[in-house]
Structure formats: C-alpha cells, structure tokens
C-alpha cells in the first residue's frame with residue numbers, strides 16, 4: 001500500500017502544530033512542513049509531488065495550505081489546481097489559521113440554533129460580523145452571505161478597511177455584504193439593534209460587545225463568539241455555552257469551545273476525506289461548511 005503523505009505549506013515561518021497533530025491523528029503516515037512559501041513557488045512544488053508517484057497513487061499525496069490569509073490560501077489552491085497534469089494528481093486542502101473550519105463550524109452551529117430554538121432559517125436573518133478583516137470573520141461573512149443571509153461586516157477602526165474587504169468578497173465570491181462603521185460603542189449598539197445574529201470573531205482577548213449592549217439588541221436571536229481567551233468577545237457568553245439562553249434577553253449564546261469541538265471534527269473529517277478519496281479532492285471553506293453542517297446536525 002502506498003503511504004499517505006501530506007505536504008504542509010505556509011507563507012509564514014512555522015506551520016501550525018495544531019494542523020500537524022490533526023493530520024497525523026487523522027491517519028497521515030507523514031507530514032512535511034514547507035515554510036516561507038511564496039505563491040509563485042506552489043506550482044513547482046505540486047509538480048514535484050505529483051510526478052513522484054504513478055497516477056493511481058496520486059490520491060495518496062496531499063498538499064495543505066496554511067498561513068493566516070484566506071485569499072492567499074485560496075490563490076495557492078488555485079495555483080496548485082492549475083499545476084496538476086492529469087492523470088497525475090494529488091489532494092489539495094486549505095485551512096489558514098484554522099479559519100475555514102472555525103468559520104464553517106460557527107455558522108453551522110448558529111444555523112442549527114436558529115432552526116431549533118427560533119424556527120428561523122439562516123437565509124432569513126441579518127447578521128453582524130465583528131472581526132471580518134481577520135481570517136475567521138472574513139470566511140464566516142462569506143459563508144453566511146453565500147447562504148443567503150444579509151451580512152454586515154463591522155469595522156472597529158472605521159469603515160474603510162471593511163469596505164475593501166466587502167469589495168473583495170463581491171469580486172471573488174459574488175456576495176454582497178455591507179461594510180459598517182463600528183468605531184464606537186454607540187455605533188455598535190446601533191448596528192446590532194437591527195440584526196438577528198451576531199458573529200464575533202475578533203482578536204483573542206478583546207471584548208467587542210458588553211452584556212448590556214447585547215441584551216438590549218431587540219431583534220437578537222443567536223450570538224456566537226469564537227474567542228476563548230479572556231475577556232471573551234461577547235460578555236455574558238461563556239466559552240462552554242452551547243446554545244444557552246443569554247441572561248437578560250431571549251437570545252441564545254454559543255461560546256468558543258462549543259464551536260471549537262466542531263471545528264476540530266471538521267478539520268479532522270476533511271483530512272480523512274482526502275485519505276479515503278478515490279479521486280483528487282480540492283477542499284476549501286465551502287467544503288468545510290458542508291461537512292460542519294452535517295456534523296452539527298448529527299450532534
């Protein structure tokens with residue numbers, strides 16, 4: 001039997017130890033890190049991988065793209081896809097900073113909470129995403145908008161940077177999201193007064209909304225936070241809260257670790273999907289959401 005070999009690429013100084021552990025636990029026989037990789041180096045690396053094995057062993061090789069930039073990781077996947085020379089192939093997967101699987105798990109958890117606790121579909125909600133210039137918030141916004149929700153991306157430093165992100169999302173994924181100015185507590189309270197869902201994906205250890213702000217949001221149905229480092233992003237939602245009613249209002253809260261369990265299961269599941277594949281897989285945050293949704297549904 002050919003060995004299952006994973007080549008793990010990052011544009012940074014280190015690959016993520018989290019991803020290395022996940023890959024070996026999922027069943028890879030070997031994981032090799034490639035660091036400081038630039039976009040124009042991807043094609044040569046892919047062709048070195050695919051031509052080393054006969055075509056029918058192509059699916060036993062895989063390339064994983066890390067880093068902390070969703071767009072760069074997707075560009076690397078595109079470059080890798082373009083370098084395949086059928087029938088020579090390999091599997092390709094991106095999950096920069098765990099963001100694709102984290103965003104997928106967060107949106108899947110929110111979708112289930114909306115359905116089960118409020119009888120509401122994700123597509124019928126308006127969502128405010130905090131931290132959308134970051135890699136997790138960015139993906140969560142694209143996934144939610146792709147599912148039909150009305151998404152606002154909140155810029156804590158004003159509207160300019162989130163406007164650029166919104167333009168990029170439109171160009172790359174064809175989704176419309178609204179950039180909004182969240183540069184003060186008053187502006188944030190105004191933004192959340194009009195949404196059914198809050199997704200908080202801001203930097204670790206940063207509180208973005210107080211309990212008072214959250215409990216006063218009149219239409220709020222579900223709020224989810226992925227920051228597990230104190231103080232949490234949404235005050236009053238504990239990291240362990242798994243669709244728990246928020247004290248002081250009728251909305252439900254989902255904490256970082258309740259999402260984290262499904263983030264890990266999703267990453268593990270995508271890695272297993274590559275190991276078990278009979279043809280080359282190309283896996284990004286859309287596949288992560290598909291799998292996260294299934295895993296969350298199964299409970």
Ligand SMILES: NC(=O)c1ccc[n+]([C@@H]2O[C@H](COP(=O)([O-])OP(=O)(O)OC[C@H]3O[C@@H](n4cnc5c(N)ncnc54)[C@H](OP(=O)(O)O)[C@@H]3O)[C@@H](O)[C@H]2O)c1
Nearest residue numbers: 102131132133134135136156201202203204226227260263
């Ligand atoms: N639970 C899980 O399974 C899991 C897995 C992975 C990550 N995470 C968590 O997910 C969160 C986002 O991760 P990431 O990798 O996307 O982080 P990131 O790249 O550091 O992005 C964080 C976002 O927060 C913004 N931000 C920085 N300071 C802020 C402030 N004072 N107020 C509001 N927003 C602020 C950043 O803006 P700038 O553009 O200015 O930097 C960016 O938009 C982190 O809390 C991380 O720990 C959770």
